[in-house]
Amino acid sequence: MSEYSPTRRTPRKHKRVVREGTERFDADGVKLEPADMMTERQREADDDKRILGELPPHWAVFNDKR
Numbered sequence: 617m618s619e620y621s622p623t624r625r626t627p628r629k630h631k632r633v634v635r636e637g638t639e640r641f642d643a644d645g646v647k648l649e650p651a652d653m654m655t656e657r658q659r660e661a662d663d664d665k666r667i668l669g670e671l672p673p674h675w676a677v678f679n680d681k682r
Contacts, residue, residue: 651659 654662
């Protein structure tokens with residue numbers, strides 16, 4: 617590194633530091649995922665099963681008539 621000089625005519629250039637990030641991700645559409653192989657009906661059935669599994673028990677539909 618050069619020392620500071622008030623008589624220096626040209627400014628020193630900044631040395632850019634580039635570090636590789638730790639982020640690792642796949643862009644959408646790059647890799648084939650299991651969901652890409654499913655039909656629309658299979659996706660809807662999977663969504664329904666997931667949603668029904670997430671609902672609280674008191675939201676259940678009862679078909680029993682008393």
